[in-house]
Amino acid sequence: MLRIMMAQANFKVGDIDANTQKIIELGRQAQTQGADIVVFPELALTGYPPEDLLLRPSLHLRVESALAQISQSLKDLGIILGYPAQREGKLYNMAGFFYQGQTLGEYAKHCLPNHQVFDEKRYFHPGTQACVVHFRGVRLGLSICEDLWHPEPIMAARDAGAQLMISLNASPFHMGKLAQRRALLQESAINSQLPIIYTNLVGGQDELVFDGASFAVNAQGQICVQAPAYQENLYPVEVCLLEQEACIQQGPQAPQLDADAELYQALVLGLADYVNKNGFQGVVLGLSGGIDSALSAAIAVDALGPERVQAVMMPYHYTSSMSLQDAAAQAKMLGIDYQVLPIAPMVENFMDTLAPCFAGHAKDTTEENLQARTRGVLLMALSNKLGLMVLTTGNKSEMAVGYATLYGDMVGGFNALKDVYKTRVFALASYRNTLSPAIPERVISRPPSAELAPDQKDEDSLPPYPVLDAILHLYIEGDQSQDAIIHAGFTADDVRRVIRLVDLSEYKRRQAAPGVRVSERGFGRDRRYPITQGWIPGV
Amino acid sequence: MLRIMMAQANFKVGDIDANTQKIIELGRQAQTQGADIVVFPELALTGYPPEDLLLRPSLHLRVESALAQISQSLKDLGIILGYPAQREGKLYNMAGFFYQGQTLGEYAKHCLPNHQVFDEKRYFHPGTQACVVHFRGVRLGLSICEDLWHPEPIMAARDAGAQLMISLNASPFHMGKLAQRRALLQESAINSQLPIIYTNLVGGQDELVFDGASFAVNAQGQICVQAPAYQENLYPVEVCLLEQEACIQQGPQAPQLDADAELYQALVLGLADYVNKNGFQGVVLGLSGGIDSALSAAIAVDALGPERVQAVMMPYHYTSSMSLQDAAAQAKMLGIDYQVLPIAPMVENFMDTLAPCFAGHAKDTTEENLQARTRGVLLMALSNKLGLMVLTTGNKSEMAVGYATLYGDMVGGFNALKDVYKTRVFALASYRNTLSPAIPERVISRPPSAELAPDQKDEDSLPPYPVLDAILHLYIEGDQSQDAIIHAGFTADDVRRVIRLVDLSEYKRRQAAPGVRVSERGFGRDRRYPITQGWIPGV
Incomplete structure (x- = not known):
């Protein structure tokens, strides 16, 4: 029986000292709660996303010194933690497994998202190897966020002998994201026949908000534990081994919030x-x-x-x-x-x-x-x-x-x-x-x-809001063309006017204050449009 | 003897119709000036950088229709042109060679820059094949911008039989960039023993300015033709074949501008x-x-x-x-x-x-x-x-x-x-x-x-400007740490205060107007710092 604690925690980007102290403190709490292993989110040590702080030359020194401090401070506890790691001059988005001051394994993220708000290829090299750690009789495979959105990494971990996947995440919220994540992991678990423990970051960072809502799914695709969204806390997952298969025990399931409450x-x-x-x-x-x-x-x-x-x-x-x-x-x-x-x-x-x-x-x-x-x-x-x-x-x-x-x-x-x-x-x-x-x-x-x-x-100068918002949604989130939106049943006048206004207003948005991103295409790093441009709407 | 015209032209991002007309018009001018081939810059058809316009669904249709129009309008002229191309569902940063309405070859950019101001991995898949086109007795290898900053692509073209490299570029200006480009290409030419014709975009696009300054270098690393910076025009390069080696004839060399004039x-x-x-x-x-x-x-x-x-x-x-x-x-x-x-x-x-x-x-x-x-x-x-x-x-x-x-x-x-x-x-x-x-x-x-x-x-509230600017240059362009800058001979008080002010002012810069980027690290897409962050200056 393994007691794995999901540390759904809120870190401050760049503040490695404070994050180190928080990791140690949460590790100690996990220990007093009987944990064998504590799992922190992706890049917990630096917060997510650290952006160009990743280019600062002392990053490597700071990370190594923090990792030494963490792994020395938390003996008798397995610590799984995300951090940026430099190896042979290349930077990786890494998950490490530390125990008794030793590094039992390191996994470099395979699939680096470079779309929407993400710029991971700006900083990181992709990993290519699975990482499976034997710990107290169980073989744990490590995985980081985007890796589970593709079929290969989890199958590679399975082929390398993993009985249970531990996924470290910094998955930002958007409306409907939790349901999307749950469905995706249920499918991954069934396809790989591996249970997955998914620990997510919580907290706001400039335009992004991370909702936490960590969870665990068994190999049959059932959600066995669901932590609440937006709460910073430790959430336990109990794992037992039955005939060489890791099984997740049923635990607390936080109720799903309705769409407005979640938003x-x-x-x-x-x-x-x-x-x-x-x-x-x-x-x-x-x-x-x-x-x-x-x-x-x-x-x-x-x-x-x-x-x-x-x-x-x-x-x-x-x-x-x-x-x-x-x-x-x-x-x-x-x-x-x-x-x-x-x-x-x-x-x-x-x-x-x-x-x-x-x-x-x-x-x-x-x-x-x-x-x-x-x-x-x-x-x-x-x-x-x-x-x-x-x-x-x-x-x-x-x-x-x-x-x-x-x-x-x-x-x-x-x-x-x-x-x-x-x-x-x-x-x-x-x-x-x-x-x-x-x-x-x-x-x-x-x-x-x-x-x-x-x-x-x-409404004297704009279409009624239900019409306006429907057109905007098709144009911005849906990337649909003017003709397609007209074809969807809106008047050509409305559609042309709205698209023209969106395109002309890019210069205003470029000087707008940041704000919480809650859709699949917000107006920050998510939508990189030129101000100067002559794209003619139409097809 | 081949007469190759470098079309150092200014395009408007996204305005495919207007750019198509301009390409045809410049092609006709090149023909009346006796050109065998006209070479346009990287992504000439869309302008550079098109940013998220590349995600619009009708891009492919628009590009294909424009290419058809161009290659039909300019018979008896070899046209080398940059455009985004979708092939089997993947988008490439492409250079195509068109002649008599036919596509003689297509080259997909190998090295996609995703650093500094560049986000090419957000949009494009990398190419893997060399492309050598036989035209009027000469074997021309195609190359796009960043490819020449790495040794592999030009050697692959040489191995595929290229006698002459044609490089399409959208290389933004920064202070000292032209000298850097010339030195780089001189080295590439010598290493590969291939002459290179380098056509660059000219014009401003939001924060970027492209300086043109197209040039041609022979296989011995001598610059044979140098077009002026900042001018939109056609610049001819004469190539002859001597014992199976392509040679670039000496042509006009625009004088190099001094640093202040260039800036x-x-x-x-x-x-x-x-x-x-x-x-x-x-x-x-x-x-x-x-x-x-x-x-x-x-x-x-x-x-x-x-x-x-x-x-x-x-x-x-x-x-x-x-x-x-x-x-x-x-x-x-x-x-x-x-x-x-x-x-x-x-x-x-x-x-x-x-x-x-x-x-x-x-x-x-x-x-x-x-x-x-x-x-x-x-x-x-x-x-x-x-x-x-x-x-x-x-x-x-x-x-x-x-x-x-x-x-x-x-x-x-x-x-x-x-x-x-x-x-x-x-x-x-x-x-x-x-x-x-x-x-x-x-x-x-x-x-x-x-x-x-x-x-x-x-100077009542800031260090004297020569001191301030020197500290800023080390911190921003040089990515140096506080300790390193103090060590370089500045007072600890000045350095700490300046770095603190830079870090605290990120929120202001985020709402600042765009402006011309002329350094190796401007404050636009070039320097992606979080506003919310706790990085402690020091080592």
């Missing part, structure tokens, strides 16, 4: 970790009375607590009394500090100063942008003076079509909603209110408006 | 192409009386002409009369439109509005940032109303240490100086004045100041 928690963790790991005291955000800022405020309170969230309402002539009432009501509901700073004096002064340059030009969106930018300056002044990070609140639909003012409502250090389409923002707001009252119902039910001009509504 | 022209072309390819009418920039904006104005005038450049001086209480005089004098010197918009009314109004929130807090950089951000709002309003792109002017030293205000002086669509250290800014300003008077001498000679507080000088 909401990803946003909360992504924001909390960005703010906390970067050492901000808290956040300040503009509450407009609209749904994006309302949902962002609720997420911020859930991530940081009400005392670390400061809201500012910055009304102008076009701000409705409804917006003023709703913003104040929500601030009270959430128990957050709330200020009202009218922007009219600055806006009028800008207009007066610019009047000679604007002579002969008609009114256009310039005047609307001025309002948004005046608000941006106020938020940044509060941020600078009070040490609070500005939370920016534009949703994915806005980021996609550029329905946002650069240096205006786009100012901020981080954006919880950057990868959430507007229709989903509504769903999440309703979901959040099922937990406790957080967003005034009128904010959810009234038609969205930027309130930058009299009686303005978003 | 200055890169900045001019990078800015011109960004503005023109994105369809802006011109640029607007803040002229502060300082050297960064002064040099940027000169570059803008050289790139676009004076009538497309609008300058604005936005004085506040701390703006010296010297700055006002120098800015006005330069505008007159360059013949550009010049406005003065004082910012005091808006700044005072912001301060009044914020006073209740700021009660009990001391004056700090918040008040300085307010000035910079008020200027940013004015520039953006002019941009919106007049259709001009804001040219932002922060140099690499500032971008590195974050000595710039996000949403303040950092506003803008593009930055010509983003990758130029401050010490080099001075050198370039002096260089530019050797061509014609463009920058008042006092702007070059006075100590730099942001003029955001009384009697402020940059």
Whole structure:
């Protein structure tokens, strides 16, 4: 009988000293809980993804010294751990098995993802050998993340005699990812006839959020243990050997979250970790009375607590009394500090100063942008003076079509909603209110408006959000052509306009704040489009 | 005797239709100039780098249709051309040889760069075969860019019978790159005993600038033809066969530019192409009386002409009369439109509005940032109303240490100086004045100041620029550790402070405007650092 502890832990990228201490501390806890082996995630030692920190020349020294410290500090415990390792001048994404100060085996990741948000071929050489470690009568095969998404590595481990696979992961969340992972591993387990223990990282790192949700699947493809998502903790898996086959015993199964709950928690963790790991005291955000800022405020309170969230309402002539009432009501509901700073004096002064340059030009969106930018300056002044990070609140639909003012409502250090389409923002707001009252119902039910001009509504300049979001989803996540989207049943006018706006807005997105990636194609490292380009939509 | 025309041309990324027409037009010109073969750069058909446009599903259809059109339109001419090609479901970075509507050969790039700014493994599969085409009695081997930076591909071509190498390139400029390329190819030619004709792309594409400077080297390693850098044109190379060896005849050799001239022209072309390819009418920039904006104005005038450049001086209480005089004098010197918009009314109004929130807090950089951000709002309003792109002017030293205000002086669509250290800014300003008077001498000679507080000088808060830039160069381009830089002879205090500022400013750079990359490590796709990270400088 082996007791294997999945260390579903949250590491800080680059902070090898702190991560080493955390690994030792969790190892000790695992030992007191009777573990034979503790398994940490992929690249636990450096956090994931370390990006170009992997190019720093002292990386190798730091890693070797940390590994020595870990393996010396945790005797009588098998430690399986991910780290970058330099061997004969080449860097590998490695999993090592340490015991009694000895290295029992090392496995270099075979399949290096270099798509979507991943750049592993920028740094690593691929491994080619299976690694099977004999430990207390069981033969454990090592595997790292992407390796299980391809058939070869697990079959190579099986051929090398593995009875049980240990998979180290830094698998970022996107909507539906857990179900995808479970189905994939069930299939791998059945095909290879090997049980798999899958330990995943948890925590936010810039745009990525890792959901944890580690689990274990037996050789028949049954999930035997399921750790909860978003929790940092040790989760035990009991393995016994029956007629030379490793069997995973039934253990606790955390209930699956529904789609909105799963997404909401990803946003909360992504924001909390960005703010906390970067050492901000808290956040300040503009509450407009609209749904994006309302949902962002609720997420911020859930991530940081009400005392670390400061809201500012910055009304102008076009701000409705409804917006003023709703913003104040929500601030009270959430128990957050709330200020009202009218922007009219600055806006009028800008207009007066610019009047000679604007002579002969008609009114256009310039005047609307001025309002948004005046608000941006106020938020940044509060941020600078009070040490609070500005939370920016534009949703994915806005980021996609550029329905946002650069240096205006786009100012901020981080954006919880950057990868959430507007229709989903509504769903999440309703979901959040099922937990406790957080967003005034009128904010959810009234038609969205930027309130930058009299009686303005978003749908005056954009297709209705359900249509807009459906087109965007086909174009961005689906990579479909203009013709294909029209063919799917949307009007040619809408499709052409939306695609044109997406393409033209690349320059804005390039200067946008980072935000939590929760889709299969976010607007960060995930979608690398040129700004300067002449691709003509069509087929 | 073969007459091979190097088509050193400027293409627009993604605009396959326009690029096809340009290829046909240049092919016709080459024919009227007696060419047997015309050679276009790497991925000429799509421009370089097409980034995620390569993932669009209709790419293959578009490429095939363009290739058919090209090879049908240019009979009696050998056409060598780069394009992305899908073969059996895999995408290759391809060079094709077309003649009389037939494909005589196709070569898939072997060595796919996935370092620095390059992401080719994100898109392409590597080729494995040499490709040698027999044409009018000569055996031509094809090669693409990075292939020549490794010994294997050219030796494979030689083994396959090549007498002459044709290399298609999209090799971006950085300072000293041309000398590096020439030395490299001289060595390759000598090692392989094969002459090489090297055709390079020219033009700006977002952060990259391609300098052209195509050339031909004989089997003895002598450069026989050198095309000028930064010029779009056809350059002939004459090849004859002597005892089964291909020989390149001596042809015109464009003079090598000195380092400042080469760099200055890169900045001019990078800015011109960004503005023109994105369809802006011109640029607007803040002229502060300082050297960064002064040099940027000169570059803008050289790139676009004076009538497309609008300058604005936005004085506040701390703006010296010297700055006002120098800015006005330069505008007159360059013949550009010049406005003065004082910012005091808006700044005072912001301060009044914020006073209740700021009660009990001391004056700090918040008040300085307010000035910079008020200027940013004015520039953006002019941009919106007049259709001009804001040219932002922060140099690499500032971008590195974050000595710039996000949403303040950092506003803008593009930055010509983003990758130029401050010490080099001075050198370039002096260089530019050797061509014609463009920058008042006092702007070059006075100590730099942001003029955001009384009697402020940059060196009050930063080490002197020669020291700062030397430390930055070791840290950024050199990837050296804190200890190594201290060991190189800088004071520990300076080094620690500078590295800390660089690391802390990643969040600002992430939201910075793109700018021309001219070093071996710019701040765009070139340096992928996490914002959230705990790497402790030291060894």
